[in-house]
Amino acid sequence: MNPTIVLVGRPNVGKSTLFNRLTKTRDALVADQPGLTRDRHYGIGRVGERKYLVVDTAGFDPVAKDGIMHEMARQAEQAIAEADVLLFLVDGRAGLTPHDEQIAARLRRAGRPVLLVVNKSEGMDRAMVGADFHALGLGEPLVVSAAHGDGVRQLVDIALAPFDDAPEDDDADAGPRVAVVGRPNVGKSTLVNTLIGEERVIAFDMPGTTRDAIAIPFERQGRHYTLIDTAGLRRRGKVFEAVEKFSVIKTLQAIEQCNVAVLVLDAAQDISEQDAHIAGFVLDAGRALVVAVNKWDDVDDYRRERTREDIARKLNFLDFARFHYVSALKAEGIGGLLKSVDAAYAAAMVNLSTPRLTRTLQAALAKQAPPRHGVFRPKLRYAHQGGSNPPVVVIHGSALEHVPASYVRYLERTFVDAFKLQGTPLRIQFRTSHNPYAEKG
Numbered sequence: 001m002n003p004t005i006v007l008v009g010r011p012n013v014g015k016s017t018l019f020n021r022l023t024k025t026r027d028a029l030v031a032d033q034p035g036l037t038r039d040r041h042y043g044i045g046r047v048g049e050r051k052y053l054v055v056d057t058a059g060f061d062p063v064a065k066d067g068i069m070h071e072m073a074r075q076a077e078q079a080i081a082e083a084d085v086l087l088f089l090v091d092g093r094a095g096l097t098p099h100d101e102q103i104a105a106r107l108r109r110a111g112r113p114v115l116l117v118v119n120k121s122e123g124m125d126r127a128m129v130g131a132d133f134h135a136l137g138l139g140e141p142l143v144v145s146a147a148h149g150d151g152v153r154q155l156v157d158i159a160l161a162p163f164d165d166a167p168e169d170d171d172a173d174a175g176p177r178v179a180v181v182g183r184p185n186v187g188k189s190t191l192v193n194t195l196i197g198e199e200r201v202i203a204f205d206m207p208g209t210t211r212d213a214i215a216i217p218f219e220r221q222g223r224h225y226t227l228i229d230t231a232g233l234r235r236r237g238k239v240f241e242a243v244e245k246f247s248v249i250k251t252l253q254a255i256e257q258c259n260v261a262v263l264v265l266d267a268a269q270d271i272s273e274q275d276a277h278i279a280g281f282v283l284d285a286g287r288a289l290v291v292a293v294n295k296w297d298d299v300d301d302y303r304r305e306r307t308r309e310d311i312a313r314k315l316n317f318l319d320f321a322r323f324h325y326v327s328a329l330k331a332e333g334i335g336g337l338l339k340s341v342d343a344a345y346a347a348a349m350v351n352l353s354t355p356r357l358t359r360t361l362q363a364a365l366a367k368q369a370p371p372r373h374g375v376f377r378p379k380l381r382y383a384h385q386g387g388s389n390p391p392v393v394v395i396h397g398s399a400l401e402h403v404p405a406s407y408v409r410y411l412e413r414t415f416v417d418a419f420k421l422q423g424t425p426l427r428i429q430f431r432t433s434h435n436p437y438a439e440k441g
């Protein structure tokens with residue numbers, strides 16, 4: 001499972017700056033999606049092959065007793081409890097403050113590994129900046145500059161070193177790994193029970209350590225699926241129920257581990273920011289997606305129309321996904337939902353032949369060439385597949401950094417249509433050749 005790094009520190013020490021640096025490589029893979037607003041507190045990062053989750057607890061005030069600060073502190077407390085490693089940021093220019101000492105006292109009780117990170121240290125003597133903070137009793141300070149990137153790579157390597165576990169085996173026979181996600185009370189546990197309830201649960205993997213997710217294999221109409229345990233759902237006897245608070249971190253981990261996410265929405269409620277953020281996580285992770293608009297039994301025609309409009313307006317960046325209007329409670333629409341899960345899985349795992357990809361690319365270029373950018377005219381030459389779940393199309397050529405996001409989206413749509421890929425996002429990666437001779441001809 002991907003380790004979770006949680007950033008803690010008093011206001012203004014540079015948590016958001018470090019968060020952006022730790023997550024930006026991943027963001028750059030997703031072309032700007034109109035309508036998608038990201039949750040700036042949770043992100044996915046990557047160093048080499050290794051992925052991790054980053055949580056920014058901005059606004060965390062360990063002494064807040066009420067109001068919005070208290071609510072933020074509560075969420076930060078939850079993140080601290082679920083962290084694999086805590087990065088405690090302090091400001092190397094401001095020196096040690098009483099507020100830092102309060103937070104340090106709180107973190108010493110967290111029972112989690114804590115790395116002390118001294119930020120804003122560019123151009124300063126490392127030994128000198130760090131010395132001030134030894135008094136916190138949190139070990140050797142790691143001296144970095146989040147703004148300039150100094151020491152950040154080493155910081156990540158040190159933070160992640162204890163979690164270098166072997167990659168998980170993919171058991172193809174177990175079918176798609178499915179995560180049922182959504183905000184509290186939309187009907188996730190009801191849907192999960194409906195999905196697996198009718199069929200015998202074949203086996204049950206108990207987690208070896210607390211970091212392992214629970215995976216539940218089940219079978220429907222002769223097809224195999226593996227359900228990834230999701231935020232707030234726990235098995236009690238024969239049924240699933242919500243036994244703990246909704247957790248964004250667990251939701252993100254489930255999304256990262258699945259092949260297909262089923263996003264559950266509540267038709268009786270307006271689409272909320274939280275719905276949109278969870279949808280955004282699925283998109284960022286590049287997972288295949290099926291949307292279940294639940295409680296359809298509970299809403300009248302007027303409300304149905306309103307829900308459709310609300311979805312069209314607020315979740316327009318999910319146009320690659322199939323929407324199903326279902327009742328988890330009455331088990332209506334579930335067969336169709338699973339058919340879309342199968343289709344989305346097949347699309348996510350598709351093999352794209354190089355000649356067909358290149359032909360499709362040529363046809364797209366013939367229909368509409370990429371715009372000239374100043375003196376640069378991007379040249380797209382050929383394409384091949386660079387990955388699955390999501391499918392990645394690698395395009396080779398020159399001056400490709402000047403291809404605008406709108407043209408990338410045009411190419412995405414072209415490939416999706418040509419290969420009939422329903423339910424998965426598709427990524428385009430450019431490889432510019434800098435060989436001047438390659439420009440000729």
Ligand SMILES: Nc1nc2c(ncn2[C@@H]2O[C@H](COP(=O)(O)OP(=O)(O)OP(=O)(O)O)[C@@H](O)[C@H]2O)c(=O)[nH]1
Nearest residue numbers: 011012013014015016017058059120145146147148
């Ligand atoms: N010199 C210097 N300034 C930095 C560095 N990192 C962040 N800053 C600056 O410090 C200020 C605060 O940075 P943020 O990342 O917003 O701090 P934060 O901890 O997220 O603050 P809150 O959101 O209030 O909790 C900004 O003006 C940053 O530009 C750094 O490495 N060096």
Ligand SMILES: Nc1nc2c(ncn2[C@@H]2O[C@H](COP(=O)(O)OP(=O)(O)OP(=O)(O)O)[C@@H](O)[C@H]2O)c(=O)[nH]1
Nearest residue numbers: 184185186187188189190232242295298327328329
């Ligand atoms: N009418 C109707 N009610 C439903 C449906 N699905 C779930 N509910 C009800 O909605 C409420 C919440 O359902 P849960 O399955 O507990 O929701 P959840 O998303 O698992 O909630 P958390 O675990 O708290 O995140 C319960 O009272 C369910 O009975 C449905 O299809 N129709």
